[in-house]
Amino acid sequence: MPAAPDFPPAPDLVTPKRALISLSDKTGLIEVAQALVAAGVEIISTGGTRAAIDKAGITVKDVSDLTQFPEMMDGRVKTLHPKVHGGLLAYRDAPDHAKALSDHDIAPIDIVWIDLYPFENTVASGGGFEAAIENIDIGGPAMIRSSAKNHPYVAVCVDKAGIDEVIAALQDAGQTSLSLRKSLAARAFARTAAYDSAVSTWFAAQLGDSYPLRKTIAATRLQTMRYGENPHQSAAFYKTGEDRPGVATAKQLQGKELSYNNVADTDAAIELVAEFEQPACVIVKHANPCGVAVGPDLLTAYKRALECDDVSAFGGIVALNRKLDAATAEKIVEIFTEVIVAPEADDEALEIVKAKKNLRLLVTGSLPDPLSGGQVFRSVAGGLLVQSRDTARITAADLKIVTKRQPTPTEIQDMLFAFTVAKHVKSNAIVYAKDGRTAGIGAGQMNRRDSARIAALRAQEAAEKIGLSESLAKGSACASEAFFPFPDGLLEAAAAGATAVIQPGGSIKDADVIAAADEAGLTMAFTGVRVFRH
Known part of the structure; x- marks a missing residue:
C-alpha cells in the first residue's frame, strides 16, 4: 500500500484555468462552454463534443493537440496519456509534482465534465453483446477517478447538475471551493462505481451466472424521507x-411525499393486483392485503374488497389494475386512504382526488409481470440475501385432489384465487375466499391454527358489517401458503365454514390432514408448490 505523501494542505479556493469536456449527452453543452469561456477557462x-463546441463558434482545443498523439483504434485510445492524466493528478503545490509538470510541459486541468458512454442505455434498449462491449467506457472512468482523487485542485462533474454548480461558483466568485470539490468527487466515485456495477451485472447475466462471486448493486436516490419505519430512524428511497x-418508476400526480412505509406497502399492493386479469382491487395495510376482489369493473371490485375488512382498510393503500375512473375515485375518497396506485387515471378522477390534498396518487403506466424473473434482496447484519422472484402460478391443471370428495368448478376457482392471494400474505398465512374476493385473511402468525382463527374472525366481522347472517367464510375456499403440519389448522377452517382447502402438501402428517378433511x-x-413469504 503506497504511503501517504507529505503534501502541503489543500487550498480552499482554486481559480480554474482549464477544463476538459467529453460528453455522450450534449444537453446544455454550448451554454456551459460559453460560461466557461466567459470565466476565462480554456476548453x-x-x-463529437469538440466538434459541437467548435461548430458553435467557441474556441476549443483538441485533446490530440494537447497530447501530440493521434486518436486511434476507433477512439479506444485518445485520453489515456500522461499529458491528460498528469494534468489531472498533479498536486500543484507539491514541489516534485510542479517540477514534473514543468519538465514535461504538462498543463494542469482544473475542471472535468464527463458523462461516460451510454452503456446502461445500450443494454436497456436491447443492444447486442458487441454493441454493449463497445459502449464500455475506459478513458472516461479513468479521467473521472483521476480527477476525483485530486479533488484538492480539480472539480469533477459527472452530470449536468454538477457542472451547473461549478458554473454558479465561477459566476459568483471566479473560484471553486474545497467543499464543492469534495462533494463533486464523492458523486464522481459513486458514478463510476455504479457504471462498473452495471457492466459487471450485465456480463454475469451474459454468462448465465445469477449469483457471481462478487455482486454489486447500484442505485440512484429518488428522495430522502422524513423518517424510516419509525420517527427515530432516518431513511431514503x-x-x-x-x-x-x-413504485420506484411510478409518477406521483399529487399528494404528500411517500413515506418509507408507504413505499413498502404500495410495492406489496402493486405486485398482488398485477396477478389478476379481471378488473381487480387490492387494499394493503402494513404490507399485508386486508381486502382483495375482482369484479366486472373497478368500482365493484373496490366495494367488494373494502367489505372484506373496512377497519383495516382505514389509512391503507389501494391498488387497481385498470385506469382509475371517477366513480371509483369518488368511492375511495370516502374513507381516509394513504395511497391510490393504478396504471392510469382519467381527468375526472384526478379532479376528485385533488380534493384530498394529502392523498398520494401514483400512476405506473403498466403493471409488473408476475411471471417475469429478476431478483429480490434482503439485508441482514453484515450481509445480503438474494433470491429469484417468486413467479409461481398455480392453475387447475396443477392441482392434485387428495380427498374423497372432488371439488366443484366454483370451488376450484375459489381455491386458485385464495392461493394467489396467499402468495402475497406474510407467513403463516391463511386466506378464505369466495366468488372472486377474500372473505378473511390471517397473516404473520407463529402457527397456522391461529392464522385460521384470525381469518375466520375477520370473515365473521365482515359479514356482520354488511348485514349477513352467515360468515363470509361460509362455503369458501381456504388457502394455506405452506403445508398444514397438523390437522388443527384445517379443522379451524372447516369450523369457519370453508368447504374446500388448497395447500402445498408435503408434511409428514399429510395422511392425518387428509383423513381429517375427509371426515x-x-x-x-x-x-x-410452497409460496412462503417471510
Missing part, C-alpha cells in the same frame, strides 16, 4: 436499474 475536448414497473366432508387440493 479541451474530444470527438433509491431506484435500481431493474426494468420493472412499480369433515371437505375437498382438498395439493399444489406441490
Whole structure:
C-alpha cells in the first residue's frame, strides 16, 4: 500500500484555468462552454463534443493537440496519456509534482465534465453483446477517478447538475471551493462505481451466472424521507436499474411525499393486483392485503374488497389494475386512504382526488409481470440475501385432489384465487375466499391454527358489517401458503365454514390432514408448490 505523501494542505479556493469536456449527452453543452469561456477557462475536448463546441463558434482545443498523439483504434485510445492524466493528478503545490509538470510541459486541468458512454442505455434498449462491449467506457472512468482523487485542485462533474454548480461558483466568485470539490468527487466515485456495477451485472447475466462471486448493486436516490419505519430512524428511497414497473418508476400526480412505509406497502399492493386479469382491487395495510376482489369493473371490485375488512382498510393503500375512473375515485375518497396506485387515471378522477390534498396518487403506466424473473434482496447484519422472484402460478391443471370428495368448478376457482392471494400474505398465512374476493385473511402468525382463527374472525366481522347472517367464510375456499403440519389448522377452517382447502402438501402428517378433511366432508387440493413469504 503506497504511503501517504507529505503534501502541503489543500487550498480552499482554486481559480480554474482549464477544463476538459467529453460528453455522450450534449444537453446544455454550448451554454456551459460559453460560461466557461466567459470565466476565462480554456476548453479541451474530444470527438463529437469538440466538434459541437467548435461548430458553435467557441474556441476549443483538441485533446490530440494537447497530447501530440493521434486518436486511434476507433477512439479506444485518445485520453489515456500522461499529458491528460498528469494534468489531472498533479498536486500543484507539491514541489516534485510542479517540477514534473514543468519538465514535461504538462498543463494542469482544473475542471472535468464527463458523462461516460451510454452503456446502461445500450443494454436497456436491447443492444447486442458487441454493441454493449463497445459502449464500455475506459478513458472516461479513468479521467473521472483521476480527477476525483485530486479533488484538492480539480472539480469533477459527472452530470449536468454538477457542472451547473461549478458554473454558479465561477459566476459568483471566479473560484471553486474545497467543499464543492469534495462533494463533486464523492458523486464522481459513486458514478463510476455504479457504471462498473452495471457492466459487471450485465456480463454475469451474459454468462448465465445469477449469483457471481462478487455482486454489486447500484442505485440512484429518488428522495430522502422524513423518517424510516419509525420517527427515530432516518431513511431514503433509491431506484435500481431493474426494468420493472412499480413504485420506484411510478409518477406521483399529487399528494404528500411517500413515506418509507408507504413505499413498502404500495410495492406489496402493486405486485398482488398485477396477478389478476379481471378488473381487480387490492387494499394493503402494513404490507399485508386486508381486502382483495375482482369484479366486472373497478368500482365493484373496490366495494367488494373494502367489505372484506373496512377497519383495516382505514389509512391503507389501494391498488387497481385498470385506469382509475371517477366513480371509483369518488368511492375511495370516502374513507381516509394513504395511497391510490393504478396504471392510469382519467381527468375526472384526478379532479376528485385533488380534493384530498394529502392523498398520494401514483400512476405506473403498466403493471409488473408476475411471471417475469429478476431478483429480490434482503439485508441482514453484515450481509445480503438474494433470491429469484417468486413467479409461481398455480392453475387447475396443477392441482392434485387428495380427498374423497372432488371439488366443484366454483370451488376450484375459489381455491386458485385464495392461493394467489396467499402468495402475497406474510407467513403463516391463511386466506378464505369466495366468488372472486377474500372473505378473511390471517397473516404473520407463529402457527397456522391461529392464522385460521384470525381469518375466520375477520370473515365473521365482515359479514356482520354488511348485514349477513352467515360468515363470509361460509362455503369458501381456504388457502394455506405452506403445508398444514397438523390437522388443527384445517379443522379451524372447516369450523369457519370453508368447504374446500388448497395447500402445498408435503408434511409428514399429510395422511392425518387428509383423513381429517375427509371426515369433515371437505375437498382438498395439493399444489406441490410452497409460496412462503417471510
